[in-house]
Amino acid sequence: MRLNYVETGPADAPVVLLGSSLGATQAMWAPQVDVLAKRFRVIAFDHRGHGGSEVPDGPYTIDDLGGDVVELLDTLEVEQASYVGISLGGAVGLWLAQNAPDRFHRFVLICPPSNPAENPQPWIDRASQVRAEGTQAITEATLGRWFLPEFKDIDPIRQLLRDCPAEGYAACCEALSTTNLLPGLPDITAPVLVITADSDTSVPPETVIPLATQIPGAHLEIIENAAHLVTYSHPDVINPLLLAHLG
Numbered sequence: 001m002r003l004n005y006v007e008t009g010p011a012d013a014p015v016v017l018l019g020s021s022l023g024a025t026q027a028m029w030a031p032q033v034d035v036l037a038k039r040f041r042v043i044a045f046d047h048r049g050h051g052g053s054e055v056p057d058g059p060y061t062i063d064d065l066g067g068d069v070v071e072l073l074d075t076l077e078v079e080q081a082s083y084v085g086i087s088l089g090g091a092v093g094l095w096l097a098q099n100a101p102d103r104f105h106r107f108v109l110i111c112p113p114s115n116p117a118e119n120p121q122p123w124i125d126r127a128s129q130v131r132a133e134g135t136q137a138i139t140e141a142t143l144g145r146w147f148l149p150e151f152k153d154i155d156p157i158r159q160l161l162r163d164c165p166a167e168g169y170a171a172c173c174e175a176l177s178t179t180n181l182l183p184g185l186p187d188i189t190a191p192v193l194v195i196t197a198d199s200d201t202s203v204p205p206e207t208v209i210p211l212a213t214q215i216p217g218a219h220l221e222i223i224e225n226a227a228h229l230v231t232y233s234h235p236d237v238i239n240p241l242l243l244a245h246l247g
C-alpha cells in the first residue's frame, strides 16, 4: 500500500508520525508541523483511501490501516518512531501500540475511538450514505461535531472533508465498525499520553478517560471548552503537551 506523506524537519532527528482523523488528510496537522519540526523529523501521512494515498476498494480493517503504517516505516527504513494520532488516527495508534510495540517509542492518542464495534450500525449506515451521495452529504454535520460554534476558521477542514474520496471514507467507516481495541489495553508498554476534549460529541470523554486507567502508566489530559478536532482548534494548548510528552 502506497501511503502519501509529507516530511518536515531535520532528516537526522527522531521521527514522529502524525495520523489524521476520518475524512481529513495530513494537511490537518498544519498547526503542529512547524512546532514539532524544530525538534523532530515529522512525517504526516494520509491513511489509505485518503488524500494522496492509494484508494483500494473497501471494506478496510484496523489491521489494514495499522499495517500500512508499519509498512511506511519499513519503506522509510525507520526502525523506531513516536506516534501522534487523532480520532481514526488515534485508533490506529492504539493498534500500533498493541501490535508493533518494538517499532515505537511514545504515543499521543487524541480523542481515539477504542471500541466503535460496540455500536457498528451507524458506521455501516454512514458508509452506505457516503458511497451513495459522497462526503459532501456528511461534511456539515461532521464540522458541527468537530468544532464549537465560536471557532470560525473551519473552511480548510471543510474542504478536506469534501475532497475525501467517497470509497476511502466509507471503507474507513467499515474499519471502525469492526474495531475493538479494549482487550489489548493492559498489554501496552510504551509511554502514552491520552488527550480528550470536554465537549467532544464524536468520541465522548466518557469513552476516552477510561483508557488512561487501562493503559499502564498512561497520562490523561482533558482539554476544556473544546470539541473533537482539538489539535486544529486549540494548538496553543495541544502543542506544548505534545512537546512535553515526546521529549
Ligand SMILES: O=C(O)CCC(=O)CC(=O)O
Binding pocket: 020, 021, 022, 023, 086, 087, 088, 089, 113, 142, 145, 146, 202, 203, 228
Ligand atoms: O473522526 C474520526 O476520525 C472518527 C470518529 C468520528 O466519529 C468522526 C466524526 O465525527 O465524523
